Amino acid sequence: MDSPMQSDANPPIISVSNLRKQYDFTHGHRWGLFGPRRKNVSKDGHVALRDISFEIRRGEAVGLIGKNGAGKSTLLQILTGTLQPSSGSVHVRGRVSALLELGAGFNPEFTGRENVRLSAAALGMTRDEIEAKYELIEQFADIGDFIDRPTKSYSSGMLVRLAFSLQVHVDPDILIVDEALSVGDVFFQQKCITKIREILSRGVTLLFVSHGLNSVKSLCDRAIFLQGGQVVADGPADEVCDLYQNSLTTISAQARDEAVAFAAMAGATEGESVVRAAGRTERINDPGFEQRLSQRSGGGELVFTGIEIRDHQDKAVHAIEQCGEVKLRVEMLATQDIPAGACPGILIRDANGVDLIGLNSNFHNRYLPAMQAGQRFVWEIVAHLPLSRGYYSLHGGIKPTPDSPYFYDRCFSMAVLEIMGNPLSWGDYGGRVIHPATELNLYTLD
Ligand SMILES: Nc1ncnc2c1ncn2[C@@H]1O[C@H](COP(=O)(O)OP(=O)(O)OP(=O)(O)O)[C@@H](O)[C@H]1O
Known part of the structure; x- marks a missing residue:
């Protein structure tokens, strides 16, 4: 049932309520005493979506994430009307433009030009609208002479170029972008992301399905x-x-045991590469550590208990100068005996949560020594971070071995680091990462 939203200034453009989708598997015949019975029966079914409810408002940009088989495609197909729900209600208001399957809707025997015109008309564009947009669509797709060849001769990259170009130029109210985009080359992907941002700034609603969490964020x-x-x-x-x-x-306790056993073996053979003790230090004073974490996971055998940022004068700080030396120090506590070979790492993300820099001990072929339950250590990384001014978040993880999917501890949002601008040495650079060159050369030509 629709909820009355007349008074709402920005009513939902997509409303999904108690949605359920079951795929039925129909068996050909049920066998009776005297052979197969006539009627087909559908006994089994797979519930792909259950009890899904959400609303999306005009202008929202929403990412849809989940593992393979989670139900993302099923949900999108229901939203675009290509699949019927088993029960529940779905209301979509406005023109939906969706790139669900590569070139789906294109007739492979028709040329790109013909397919663009036919698909645009099918999406509700008038002849004049199509003529006004056609040049832009062809230009953005940038597939050269192929535009006049049947789309059955296209590579998957060409198909996605044409399909995406069509999709973003039909003035949608709701733009649905699926993983298909990842088929294109990196330059085209960047061009698409820029185009999506431009469309978003015009108030279009986006539903973006991706396994690339950085793009979603x-x-x-x-x-x-x-x-x-x-x-x-x-x-x-x-x-x-x-x-x-x-x-x-x-992951499972069995996988944890395997990873730890492997770490024990590796630790025994790679004693040389274990981080050597750098001397003694005092404990890190960070009483708010646990409260600051936005998420935490892992087995808890070896855990972070605090973090500290120090500048080039060894002073505890929250901000450092661009490209200045920084010491990132984390305190760790072993709650059980830990074999040698574990590797800690710190991940630096920008203000959008996009991963920028990973600082992992194993990148330097260094691992932690064996630890006994109750022991504490401070692990310190000294670096010059090539970041432009702004705010960055620090996240930490410790694994038994570099390749293990198992984490002893994984902490999101351990601390915020501010990079201060230094207008004398660095201009008003707008990017997120800067890189101080080690040499600048100028050669004359003969
Ligand atoms: N036509 C179908 N008949 C039967 N089962 C189906 C059908 N389509 C999907 N399923 C099942 O429904 C579940 C959800 O599938 P869906 O394709 O929606 O997931 P997804 O999140 O899009 O996965 P992926 O990231 O791999 O595309 C899966 O278990 C899948 O096997």
Whole structure:
């Protein structure tokens, strides 16, 4: 049933309520005493979506994330009307433009030009509208002479170029972009992301399905996490993406035992590369550590208990100068005996939550020594971070071995680091990462 929203200034453009989708598997015949019975029966079914409810408002950019088989495609197909729900209601208001399957809707025997005109008409554009937009569509797709060849001769990259170009130029109210985009080359992907941002700034609603969490975080303000056909989280994109990332690394106790056994073996053979004790230090004074964490996962055998940032004068700070020396120090506590070979790492993300820099001990072929239950250590990384001015978040993880999907501890949002601008040495650079060159050369030509 529709809820009365007349008084709402920005009513939902997509409303989904108690949605359920079951795929029925129909068996050919049921066998009776005297052979097959006539009637087909459908006994089994797979519930791909259950009890899904959410609303999306005009202008929202929403990421849809989840593992393979979570139900994302099923949900999108229902939203675009190509699949019927088993029960529940779905209301979509406005023109939906969806790139669900590569070139789906194109007739392979027709040329790109013909397919663009036919598909645009099918999406409700008038002849004049199509003529006005055609040049832009062809230009953006940039597939040269292929535009006049049948689309059956296109590579998958060409198909996605043409399909995406059509999709973004039909003035949609709702733009649905699926994983198909990843087929294009990196330059085309960047061009698409820029185009999506431009469309978003005009108030179009975006539903973006991707396994690339960085793209979701940079494009969307909200994300919906589907698991086993159910919504497990719906909220700010960075938090929901972290939750999803956490869910991917939570694995069985057996896998943990295997990883730890492997670490024990590796530790025994790679004694040389274990981090050597650098001397004694005092404990890190960070009483608010646990409260600051936005998410935490892992087995808990070896855990972070605090973090500290120090500048080039060894002073505890929250801000450092661009390209100045920084010491990132984390305190760790072994709650059980830990074999040698574990590797800690710190991840630096920008203000959108996009991963920028990973500082892992194993990148330097260094691992932690064996630890006994109750022991504490401080691990310190000294670096010159090539970041432009702004705010960055620090996240930490400790694994038994570099390749293990198992984490002893994984902490999101351990601390915020401010990079201060230094107008004398660095201009008003607008990017996120800067790189101080080691040499600048000028050669004359003969
Ligand atoms: N036509 C179908 N008949 C039967 N089962 C189906 C059908 N389509 C999908 N399913 C099942 O429904 C579940 C959800 O599938 P869906 O394709 O929606 O997931 P997804 O999240 O889009 O996965 P992916 O990321 O791999 O595309 C899966 O278990 C899948 O096997």
